[in-house]
Amino acid sequence: MPKMIIHDYEIPCKGVQKKILYHFSDLHLSMADELSSDAERQAAERNTASWREGRKHFARSTGEPCDEEQLIEAEAHFENLMQKAQEDGDALLIAGDLFDHVTGADIRWFEKRFSHLAIPYLLACGNHENPTKIPDNCALARIKQPVQTLDLGDLVIMTFENSQRVITKVQIDALMSQLTQGKPIIIAMHIPIQAEHNKAHKALDEYFRLNHAECSEETKEFVKILYANTDKIVAVLAGHLHFLNVCELTPGLTQYVSSQGLLGNINRYIIGE
Numbered sequence: 095m096p097k098m099i100i101h102d103y104e105i106p107c108k109g110v111q112k113k114i115l116y117h118f119s120d121l122h123l124s125m126a127d128e129l130s131s132d133a134e135r136q137a138a139e140r141n142t143a144s145w146r147e148g149r150k151h152f153a154r155s156t157g158e159p160c161d162e163e164q165l166i167e168a169e170a171h172f173e174n175l176m177q178k179a180q181e182d183g184d185a186l187l188i189a190g191d192l193f194d195h196v197t198g199a200d201i202r203w204f205e206k207r208f209s210h211l212a213i214p215y216l217l218a219c220g221n222h223e224n225p226t227k228i229p230d231n232c233a234l235a236r237i238k239q240p241v242q243t244l245d246l247g248d249l250v251i252m253t254f255e256n257s258q259r260v261i262t263k264v265q266i267d268a269l270m271s272q273l274t275q276g277k278p279i280i281i282a283m284h285i286p287i288q289a290e291h292n293k294a295h296k297a298l299d300e301y302f303r304l305n306h307a308e309c310s311e312e313t314k315e316f317v318k319i320l321y322a323n324t325d326k327i328v329a330v331l332a333g334h335l336h337f338l339n340v341c342e343l344t345p346g347l348t349q350y351v352s353s354q355g356l357l358g359n360i361n362r363y364i365i366g367e
């Protein structure tokens with residue numbers, strides 16, 4: 095059995111019936127199939143080999159565990175995490191960088207693999223998932239949408255496409271409109287918000303920040319809206335950092351960044367009352 099590391103959190107939320115939400119990110123899969131050319135197959139092998147090492151580098155630099163049992167193929171981790179989420183989860187969020195580059199084989203694999211899941215899910219677009227390479231008429235095209243919404247009855251999860259570290263007016267309008275509905279909202283995206291008071295955040299360069307020094311006015315506005323609505327925004331969930339980070343962004347609003355799915359990390363939240 096491949097090793098999995100489950101990080102458990104409780105998020106009390108009035109008026110929400112208890113739910114289990116699973117969250118993982120950063121698998122950086124590179125698939126190949128019978129339709130892949132030799133060059134595509136070799137590229138997939140190269141990417142997979144590079145992440146075999148890359149994941150160790152991230153774990154070492156942040157002091158996270160990375161033992162032999164965790165050094166299995168990324169796809170084996172993926173299957174293990176998916177099985178866990180479908181065992182008792184009410185919903186699943188994959189917070190981006192599921193794929194390393196997005197190839198034809200990745201698109202075909204996604205279509206098959208995600209067609210019959212036992213739970214509702216959202217997949218956020220990561221910076222490794224170049225939306226320009228994803229045709230409109232495929233299942234994976236869902237990640238190109240500015241906002242995806244998953245309504246769980248008394249709780250809504252909204253995914254914002256922020257793979258280029260930009261939030262747009264369309265996305266702000268969608269958030270404002272959802273806020274007027276009054277239901278508690280979980281915000282999900284790939285690139286996290288950085289808080290100046292967080293030591294781990296301070297050490298990171300601009301590449302890891304949604305609210306970086308040169309970010310757009312709309313992006314700043316988006317963060318402000320979240321901070322001003324902590325009574326309705328339950329939590330912010332993100333990926334991209336390749337290490338686990340939990341940070342109270344502002345009083346009453348916590349951001350949970352999942353560590354590498356590549357090493358079997360998964361977050362589990364019990365939300366509600």
Ligand SMILES: [Fe+2]
Binds near residue numbers: 120191222
């Ligand atoms: Fe990543």
Ligand SMILES: [Fe+2]
Binds near residue numbers: 221
């Ligand atoms: Fe990323």
